[in-house]
Amino acid sequence: MTGVAISRTQQFRIDARRLAARIETLGGVGAIAGGGVCRLALSDEDRAGRDLVVGWMRELGLTVAIDAIGNVVGVRQGLESGPPVMAGSHIDTVSTGGRYDGNLGVLAGLEVVRTLNEAGMVTRRPLAVAFFTNEEGARFSPDMMGSLVFVGGLPLDAALATVGIDGASVGDCLQRIGYAGTARCGNTPVHAYVELHIEQGPVLDADGFTIGAVEGVQGISWTEFTVGGIANHAGTTPMRLRHDAGYVACAIASHARAIAREVGGDQVATAGAVALSPNLVNVIPFKAVITVDLRNTDEAMLQAAEHRLHAYAAEVAAAEGVTLSHRTLARFEPVAFDPAVVNLVEETARALGHSVRRMPSGAGHDAQMLARICPAAMIFVPSADGISHNVQEFTSLPDLEAGANVLLQVLLKLAA
Amino acid sequence: MTGVAISRTQQFRIDARRLAARIETLGGVGAIAGGGVCRLALSDEDRAGRDLVVGWMRELGLTVAIDAIGNVVGVRQGLESGPPVMAGSHIDTVSTGGRYDGNLGVLAGLEVVRTLNEAGMVTRRPLAVAFFTNEEGARFSPDMMGSLVFVGGLPLDAALATVGIDGASVGDCLQRIGYAGTARCGNTPVHAYVELHIEQGPVLDADGFTIGAVEGVQGISWTEFTVGGIANHAGTTPMRLRHDAGYVACAIASHARAIAREVGGDQVATAGAVALSPNLVNVIPFKAVITVDLRNTDEAMLQAAEHRLHAYAAEVAAAEGVTLSHRTLARFEPVAFDPAVVNLVEETARALGHSVRRMPSGAGHDAQMLARICPAAMIFVPSADGISHNVQEFTSLPDLEAGANVLLQVLLKLAA
Numbered sequence: 001m002t003g004v005a006i007s008r009t010q011q012f013r014i015d016a017r018r019l020a021a022r023i024e025t026l027g028g029v030g031a032i033a034g035g036g037v038c039r040l041a042l043s044d045e046d047r048a049g050r051d052l053v054v055g056w057m058r059e060l061g062l063t064v065a066i067d068a069i070g071n072v073v074g075v076r077q078g079l080e081s082g083p084p085v086m087a088g089s090h091i092d093t094v095s096t097g098g099r100y101d102g103n104l105g106v107l108a109g110l111e112v113v114r115t116l117n118e119a120g121m122v123t124r125r126p127l128a129v130a131f132f133t134n135e136e137g138a139r140f141s142p143d144m145m146g147s148l149v150f151v152g153g154l155p156l157d158a159a160l161a162t163v164g165i166d167g168a169s170v171g172d173c174l175q176r177i178g179y180a181g182t183a184r185c186g187n188t189p190v191h192a193y194v195e196l197h198i199e200q201g202p203v204l205d206a207d208g209f210t211i212g213a214v215e216g217v218q219g220i221s222w223t224e225f226t227v228g229g230i231a232n233h234a235g236t237t238p239m240r241l242r243h244d245a246g247y248v249a250c251a252i253a254s255h256a257r258a259i260a261r262e263v264g265g266d267q268v269a270t271a272g273a274v275a276l277s278p279n280l281v282n283v284i285p286f287k288a289v290i291t292v293d294l295r296n297t298d299e300a301m302l303q304a305a306e307h308r309l310h311a312y313a314a315e316v317a318a319a320e321g322v323t324l325s326h327r328t329l330a331r332f333e334p335v336a337f338d339p340a341v342v343n344l345v346e347e348t349a350r351a352l353g354h355s356v357r358r359m360p361s362g363a364g365h366d367a368q369m370l371a372r373i374c375p376a377a378m379i380f381v382p383s384a385d386g387i388s389h390n391v392q393e394f395t396s397l398p399d400l401e402a403g404a405n406v407l408l409q410v411l412l413k414l415a416a
Numbered sequence: 417m418t419g420v421a422i423s424r425t426q427q428f429r430i431d432a433r434r435l436a437a438r439i440e441t442l443g444g445v446g447a448i449a450g451g452g453v454c455r456l457a458l459s460d461e462d463r464a465g466r467d468l469v470v471g472w473m474r475e476l477g478l479t480v481a482i483d484a485i486g487n488v489v490g491v492r493q494g495l496e497s498g499p500p501v502m503a504g505s506h507i508d509t510v511s512t513g514g515r516y517d518g519n520l521g522v523l524a525g526l527e528v529v530r531t532l533n534e535a536g537m538v539t540r541r542p543l544a545v546a547f548f549t550n551e552e553g554a555r556f557s558p559d560m561m562g563s564l565v566f567v568g569g570l571p572l573d574a575a576l577a578t579v580g581i582d583g584a585s586v587g588d589c590l591q592r593i594g595y596a597g598t599a600r601c602g603n604t605p606v607h608a609y610v611e612l613h614i615e616q617g618p619v620l621d622a623d624g625f626t627i628g629a630v631e632g633v634q635g636i637s638w639t640e641f642t643v644g645g646i647a648n649h650a651g652t653t654p655m656r657l658r659h660d661a662g663y664v665a666c667a668i669a670s671h672a673r674a675i676a677r678e679v680g681g682d683q684v685a686t687a688g689a690v691a692l693s694p695n696l697v698n699v700i701p702f703k704a705v706i707t708v709d710l711r712n713t714d715e716a717m718l719q720a721a722e723h724r725l726h727a728y729a730a731e732v733a734a735a736e737g738v739t740l741s742h743r744t745l746a747r748f749e750p751v752a753f754d755p756a757v758v759n760l761v762e763e764t765a766r767a768l769g770h771s772v773r774r775m776p777s778g779a780g781h782d783a784q785m786l787a788r789i790c791p792a793a794m795i796f797v798p799s800a801d802g803i804s805h806n807v808q809e810f811t812s813l814p815d816l817e818a819g820a821n822v823l824l825q826v827l828l829k830l831a832a
Contacts, residue, residue, distance in 0.1 A: 236617025329697060
């Protein structure tokens with residue numbers, strides 16, 4: 001492109017109403033009470049949503065390829081051939097999902113294409129808009145399955161053999177809904193990947209920022225502790241003769257908060273589930289099971305938090321004379337996005353006049369899989385009150401518009 | 417009695433094998449697997465147990481009176497008339513009860529009578545052996561109902577109208593099993609009351625004492641806290657933006673332990689029940705309900721513990737920005753037994769060569785009701801491993817013998 005062309009493209013803006021209309025139309029597929037959506041991966045509703053979006057891709061002139069795990073990639077030719085600059089996300093939802101989660105990134109990508117089509121603008125590199133199969137993991141485990149297979153991180157056969165919560169396999173469901181494609185998985189070159197997504201957390205909304213330049217995805221450490229004590233009468237058993245599994249579990253839960261404070265930075269800690277046995281007011285619990293969810297963007301800090309947690313748990317259990325065992329329910333290392341692309345998101349947002357903050361993602365996204373094979377980053381827009389995976393999920397029209405315009409300009413720069 | 421007579425009575429000893437045989441026979445009524453007993457109050461099994469014990473009372477020559485709440489009192493004439501010195505307890509059980517809880521005090525009382533009968537010994541005051549209706553409260557609430565009505569602490573009509581867990585009323589059940597007696601409740605004079613009971617706790621067994629001289633019954637304070645927070649994503653919600661109901665509940669539970677340590681003495685504290693919502697590993701709980709059971713033999717100290725608990729709960733809830741409410745599930749003031757009778761128990765046990773310690777009762781007993789109308793105290797014998805309300809409940813034959821002989825000698829002194 002020439003200097004003049006760059007100047008012209010900097011004026012390009014998406015049409016927010018058009019984007020919002022498509023979000024509403026797609027949100028009508030699998031709609032549930034309260035304004036939400038249920039389009040579990042590879043369900044009839046997912047097929048209907050896929051058909052709708054693929055139709056829109058074809059209307060925009062994109063070349064649609066469907067791979068063997070059902071990922072859909074629509075490519076817009078560039079002045080040169082080669083790996084595309086890709087926007088994408090997912091269109092499957094949890095069972096009580098909202099309209100924005102995933103869908104925004106895909107439909108904003110299509111709105112970018114539409115804007116460029118109407119301007120008659122052809123980028124140097126090809127552009128692509130993709131949606132990946134089963135990002136949510138609500139029907140089939142693991143989540144982010146399609147993007148994981150796309151980058152070669154999970155063998156296709158293993159993914160196809162996965163049986164969901166209703167007993168159906170991924171392979172059979174793909175055949176049934178007509179999305180068992182022919183494109184090969186695991187060796188698709190991508191020049192760069194940018195995913196626009198709602199934050200699904202409260203930070204941007206609470207602090208009054210419009211755009212989040214996402215630096216990476218938190219590492220996750222889920223531990224389940226099982227404490228074995230001795231049931232006894234709450235009145236007749238002196239404190240010195242107790243082996244109280246419930247006390248130890250609650251002490252660990254409380255201490256998780258102290259760990260988050262001590263480690264600092266982006267460290268979060270949550271004790272979300274507790275089960276005491278027999279769970280009666282006047283019986284000292286003989287068993288307690290508790291979960292602790294630790295997350296950090298920095299692997300060393302996450303490990304430090306884990307070490308503190310286990311050291312404390314062992315100490316308090318030994319002092320109480322109870323048994324302690326644990327198992328790891330989940331463990332993922334943090335993902336760092338490409339600093340150049342993160343900078344590009346931040347600078348672009350600022351150039352467009354938006355308030356922007358660098359931040360981690362607390363949830364997993366397809367972008368963390370794409371980051372394995374290409375420079376990748378994400379653009380966050382606010383979730384009202386931080387609410388997501390809920391029919392009340394909401395992002396305002398100005399915020400949708402801001403996010404999509406940042407996506408447009410970032411894609412143009414990456415494709416230039 | 418003369419000096420010579422006193423000397424002779426000091427040599428009296430119960431027959432432990434006879435006592436054990438009766439415990440075994442009564443334990444066969446409503447027997448359940450594992451050596452336990454199920455004789456819920458006013459059930460067919462309770463009727464059979466009552467009939468058996470009343471038969472034994474009559475065989476021993478006792479004059480049996482049944483009052484309108486079904487309490488049974490067997491009186492042995494003394495040299496003088498007047499209020500009797502009473503031994504007693506209960507013969508109802510919880511649904512998975514043992515053979516000793518309650519039954520021991522009643523059957524040991526009968527064994528004392530049998531011993532005196534065989535020695536041809538007549539005490540100055542009358543002796544009585546009583547068993548009170550529905551001590552356990554496992555079928556009808558409140559527990560200790562019969563003794564409470566006996567001392568005038570609960571109107572008879574209210575007690576009779578009580579509906580149990582199976583929908584039947586106390587009054588109907590008493591009629592059905594033939595134990596709606598004619599003796600008046602609420603104005604029976606008693607000279608003194610002594611209850612032999614298994615400890616139902618681990619102290620005597622753990623510390624190697626044979627006899628507990630029970631100084632009183634702990635006051636009980638049961639509080640249920642409900643914490644209202646905001647559900648949020650465990651990954652995307654920074655610590656500073658959390659309103660974590662689960663954290664606050666677990667912090668209160670942990671702090672209950674600190675309160676027991678700080679208040680000291682006989683103070684015990686138990687957080688026995690916790691319920692988080694939604695109770696998922698990766699969701700910050702929006703609701704938590706927790707119970708705290710505080711007990712102390714000293715009312716002022718119990719109130720101090722309550723104040724500390726509520727102050728801490730309010731503080732941690734305010735800091736977290738969550739709502740906090742509480743309700744009192746139970747509140748009873750401590751009961752102090754008569755110092756002279758407690759001393760008599762202690763001295764008698766020591767004179768008989770038994771190791772003895774003064775101690776509180778952590779559980780409620782009929783003796784605490786009788787203490788409202790006469791000097792009262794209790795004799796504890798060890799529960800193996802502190803186990804009670806369990807089919808494995810066990811007290812050794814030497815300990816049963818020691819407890820019954822202490823009861824014998826204490827009754828003789830009180831009746832002299």
